[in-house]
Amino acid sequence: xxxxxxxxxxxxxxxxxxxxxxxxxxxxxxxxxxxxxxxxxxxxxxxxxxxxxxxxxxxxxxxxxxxxxxxxxxxxxxxxxxxxxxxxxxxxxxxxxxxxxxxxxxxxxxxxxxxxxxxxxxxxxxxxxxxxxxxxxxxxxxxxxxxxxxxxxxxxxxxxxxxxxxxxxxxxxxxxxxxxxxxxxxxxxxxxxxxxxxxxxxxxxxxxxxxxxxxxxxxxxxxxxxxxxxxxxxxxxxxxxxxxxxxxxxxxxxxxxxxxxxxxxxxxxxxxxxxxxxxxxxxxxxxxxxxxxxxxxxxxxxxxxxxxxxxxxxxxxxxxxxxxxxxxxxxxxxxxxxxxxxxxxxxxxxxxxxxxxxxxxxxx
Amino acid sequence: xxxxxxxxxxxxxxxxxxxxxxxxxxxxxxxxxxxxxxxxxxxxxxxxxxxxxxxxxxxxxxxxxxxxxxxxxxxxxxxxxxxxxxxxxxxxxxxxxxxxxxxxxxxxxxxxxxxxxxxxxxxxxxxxxxxxxxxxxxxxxxxxxxxxxxxxxxxxxxxxxxxxxxxxxxxxxxxxxxxxxxxxxxxxxxxxxxxxxxxxxxxxxxxxxxxxxxxxxxxxxxxxxxxxxxxxxxxxxxxxxxxxxxxxxxxxxxxxxxxxxxxxxxxxxxxxxxxxxxxxxxxxxxxxxxxxxxxxxxxxxxxxxxxxxxxxxxxxxxxxx
Numbered sequence: 001x002x003x004x005x006x007x008x009x010x011x012x013x014x015x016x017x018x019x020x021x022x023x024x025x026x027x028x029x030x031x032x033x034x035x036x037x038x039x040x041x042x043x044x045x046x047x048x049x050x051x052x053x054x055x056x057x058x059x060x061x062x063x064x065x066x067x068x069x070x071x072x073x074x075x076x077x078x079x080x081x082x083x084x085x086x087x088x089x090x091x092x093x094x095x096x097x098x099x100x101x102x103x104x105x106x107x108x109x110x111x112x113x114x115x116x117x118x119x120x121x122x123x124x125x126x127x128x129x130x131x132x133x134x135x136x137x138x139x140x141x142x143x144x145x146x147x148x149x150x151x152x153x154x155x156x157x158x159x160x161x162x163x164x165x166x167x168x169x170x171x172x173x174x175x176x177x178x179x180x181x182x183x184x185x186x187x188x189x190x191x192x193x194x195x196x197x198x199x200x201x202x203x204x205x206x207x208x209x210x211x212x213x214x215x216x217x218x219x220x221x222x223x224x225x226x227x228x229x230x231x232x233x234x235x236x237x238x239x240x241x242x243x244x245x246x247x248x249x250x251x252x253x254x255x256x257x258x259x260x261x262x263x264x265x266x267x268x269x270x271x272x273x274x275x276x277x278x279x280x281x282x283x284x285x286x287x288x289x290x291x292x293x294x295x296x297x298x299x300x301x302x303x304x305x306x307x308x309x310x311x312x313x314x315x316x317x318x319x320x321x322x323x324x325x326x327x328x329x330x331x332x333x334x335x336x337x338x339x340x341x342x343x344x345x346x347x348x349x350x351x352x353x354x355x356x357x358x359x360x361x362x363x364x
Numbered sequence: 365x366x367x368x369x370x371x372x373x374x375x376x377x378x379x380x381x382x383x384x385x386x387x388x389x390x391x392x393x394x395x396x397x398x399x400x401x402x403x404x405x406x407x408x409x410x411x412x413x414x415x416x417x418x419x420x421x422x423x424x425x426x427x428x429x430x431x432x433x434x435x436x437x438x439x440x441x442x443x444x445x446x447x448x449x450x451x452x453x454x455x456x457x458x459x460x461x462x463x464x465x466x467x468x469x470x471x472x473x474x475x476x477x478x479x480x481x482x483x484x485x486x487x488x489x490x491x492x493x494x495x496x497x498x499x500x501x502x503x504x505x506x507x508x509x510x511x512x513x514x515x516x517x518x519x520x521x522x523x524x525x526x527x528x529x530x531x532x533x534x535x536x537x538x539x540x541x542x543x544x545x546x547x548x549x550x551x552x553x554x555x556x557x558x559x560x561x562x563x564x565x566x567x568x569x570x571x572x573x574x575x576x577x578x579x580x581x582x583x584x585x586x587x588x589x590x591x592x593x594x595x596x597x598x599x600x601x602x603x604x605x606x607x608x609x610x611x612x613x614x615x616x617x618x619x620x621x622x623x624x625x626x627x628x629x630x631x632x633x634x635x636x637x638x639x640x641x642x643x644x645x646x647x648x649x650x651x652x653x654x655x656x657x658x659x660x661x662x663x664x665x666x667x668x669x670x671x672x673x674x675x676x677x678x679x680x681x682x683x684x685x
Contacts, residue, residue, distance in 0.1 A: 009466035017454035020490070200450045204416060208444050209467045210436065 002215050010211060010219035018223070024189070028227050032181040033234050036173060039299065040243045043169040051129045053077040054100035054122075056088045061108025063144075067119075068103075070140045077136055088122070098124035099133045111148065171246050174239035175329050176298040179322035181231040182260035183296075186224035187289050190268025193220075194359070195281035198273070203361040214356055217269060221352075224261035232257055247329040255341055256328075259348045260321045266351035267317075273359040297322040317347045365428055367392055367514050367545045368413060373422030375408055382408040384569035385422075390547060390562075392513075395540050397556035398549040400566035401660055406549040407447050409566070410518050413547065414444055427514060440468065443507030447518040447549075449500060453492035457483055457502045460491070464509040472509055481505045481535050497528025504535055515539065517548045521555060533558060557652055567660040577652050584659060585650030588622040590631055594642040601638040606630050622647065 018024050053071065057064050068079050082091055082100070092100050100122040110117035121137050123130030146153065197203045206216065232253075239245035271288065275281035295309060296302075296318035302310055313319045324340030327333040368390040375383040383405045390396040398406045411417040412424060415431030415438050424431055429438045451460055461474040478484045481501040486494060494502065500520055507515055517536070521529040529552075536559055539546060550556055556563045557577055564574040573580045586609070599612040602620065608631055609621040620631050628647070635642055 005469070006467050009463055013452060013455055013459060013463045016459065017452050020454040201446060201448065202450055202452075205444075205446055205449070205451075207416065207435075208414065208439050208442075208446075209464065210440060210469070211467050 002212065002218065003210075006211050007215050007219045007222070010216060011222055014219060015223055015226075018227075027188075028181070028185045029231055029234060032177050032184075032231055033238055035180070036177050036235055036238050037242070039173050039177075040170050040239070043173070050076060050078045051099060051132055052097065053079050053133055054082050054088075054092060054095070054097055055079045055103065056082040056084060056086065056091075056100070057103045058084045058105045059103050059107035063108040063111045064103045067107075067140065067144060070143065071136065074136050074140065076132060092122060098122065098127060099129055101133075101137060111144070114148065168246070170239060170243040171330050172297075172301050172326070173299070174235055174245050174247055175325040176300075176322055178228075178232050178235055178325060179260070179296060179318055180293065180298045181235070182228050182257070182321060183264050183289065183292060183318050185227055185231075186220075186261045186265040187268040188285065189224070190220060190265050191272045191281050191285035192268075192278075194269045194272025195275055195278040196272075199278055207361040213359055213361065217266070217352070217356060217359075220269075221262045221265045224265050225258055228257055228261045248332060250328050252328040252334060252337055253325060256321055256324050256344065259341075259344050263317055263321075263344065263348040263351055266348065266355040269355040269359060270351060273355065292316045292318045295319075297326070317344070320344050320347075365392075366390070366425075367427055368396075368547065369423075369425045370413070371423045373409070373412060373424060374420045375405075375412060375417065376420055381569050383412070383419075386566075386569070386571050387422075388564055388571060388574060390545060392545055393540075393543045394562065395536070395546040395548060395560045397560035397563045398547070398566055399551070399553065399556040399563050399656070400549075401551055404551075404566040404660075405569040406551075406566055407518055410516055410547065410549050414442065414516055415439065416446075440510060441512055441514070443510060443512035443515040445500070445503040445507050445515075445517045445520055447522070449503035451491045451499070451502065451506075454490055456486075456488050456490050457494070457498075457505065458487040460502060461505055461509060464506045468510040470510050472511075477505045477508055480508065480538070482531060495528070497524050497531060500524065500528070500532055501535065504532070508539075512544075514545045515547070517546060519549055519551070521550070521552065529555070553653060553656055563652075565656060565659055572659045573655070581650050581652060581655055584655045586621045586623065586654075588628075588647050588649060589654075590620040590622050590628055590645070590647050592618050592620075592635065592642050592646075593644040594618050594635070594640060598635065598638055598640040598642060601640065602631060602634050605634045605637070 018028075055068055055071070057068060068081070071077055071079050077099075082088060088100060088102055092098060102120040102122075104117060104119070107117055107119070119137065119141065121134050123133055125131075197206075236247065236249070239247060267288070268285065271285050272281045275284055291312075295305070295313050296316045297313070298318070302313050302319070302323075305313070320340040320343045324337045324344065327337035327340065366389050368388075370389065371387040373383055373386045374381070386405075386409060388396075398409065400406050408417060412419045413426055413431055415426075415435035418432050426438060427441055431438050455463070457478055458474045461472070461477050464470075465472045465474070475484060475487065478487050481504045483498060483501045483505060486498055489498075491499065491502070504517075504520070507517070520536070521532050524532065533555070536546065536548070540559075546559075548556075548559060562574065562576055563580065564571045565580070566572070573584050575583065593616045595616065596612050599610055599618045602608065602618070603610040608627055611619045613619050620627075622628050622631070632645075
């Protein structure tokens, strides 16, 4: 029978050792917060939301001026006027820009006369900003064409979002990095200590005490649940108070915060215990951890990835944890979170049982 | 009850016969040393007794239990220092003893146990900062936590300086005086001689001699030796003119085995006849060193450690660094 006294005693010893190790503390608690500060600063506050559009207005008539005003009023682009004497193409290169339009000399006159006239749109097809620019320009052009013949639009657009609040990048980042810390600390630590204790024969020594394998692993799991909880609170605090993230806290998060560390502690243990040497363990651990770290929706939403990578993400355990936390914290989609929770529970049980079964601290 | 009873135990790793038909028993309150060079099979044997390894053949009873099948029950009743004892680097001795006593459910005072192994002054120093001797003392302290009657100490002083070794010896003597049964492996001859009541000399997985030092010398020694100082030429002369076993030991020392009184007279007469210089005549009995060197065909180095030249392949001990 597992003994709570032995688990707690092992937890105390391990926890104290962890707190005395500056590197562990840094990677467990401080590093995820640094990540959230860096990514949050880059993508949240620095991004104004409008695309700079260079406009060379060769016409300077009344119509072309109101055309530029109309572009600015869309809110998607902000026009920067370029003198007609400049070579437009060279000007764009000199400003490391790809998006711009040229309004030709006879624009106003042709418009009034009802003669066809073209505006030239510069863009780089590989950049998402360029398609936004051409769409915006096309919209304004259509509006002016309608106006010319006194028409009015029949189909209108009413814009809204699925959530009460607009979802910003930081809202994705907080759950993603919570997932990141749930993965990284227990996984790397257990890969390392389980292969290291095997090498130094510390496991063999522990096998001479009444401590059992399950108790040993249980105390590590407990420790990383506590560490993840601390890291969770820190990251939510930074997300909300520094970047004003719109995230919801709910009791639904608790199972993910418990099962996540348990899953990756078990997986780390499994890797460490089946690897012959510490070096192999660390290589195998990295091969498993790194794809998961980037492709499970940690730093950016999965939907931004190509389809085949999205499919691949579905075999990564961390995907279901982050998807579930996203469901709870951003979308309030508890049905989706419940499905994720079932998947996470099954994977966790499989890894935990496999780790305990395959891990042998005696030799034949 | 006999604490340890072993008969015809065998253990192989592939083709390597690590332990090959070993039998012995250890009495209550006895300090029993397994002495042998690296690769003799001492650690494999002691780990079989501790329940850490499974034997291939033979019968083993430790405190009346089969160590492999009843490991968890046995482990509560024995104390062990494994070879190359190590602990969590970021824990200090006091925490280590507390941890072990929690695991065993034992109510012991950490300070008291650390005092017993003379480690109380370093009770707050992290394990990674302890000296080699202090680490071994902690190992001893941990093996005492569950008040075991039977202790297994696997090379408790390997790699330590002479002072640290003597300090560990004192602790082990203290354990003996408390009536504990101790099984000790060592490759230091003086350690076996100083600490143990009985010695079993192991070589190539077998016990080649067993008993008290006197019994082993009696059984395997060549009796008296006549030792004189003289040249190599003198040694060769005596060898050529008598049937005696003559050895030139170097540094001007000649050693002649004497099995009956007549041998001594024959030796002295021949020496006198040679007309060569000699001095410092004396006789002595074979020491355990002599017997040991003869039995394992090795030598003892400056530090008292056994060295075996041309160790053949069927030697297996723990894969030491």
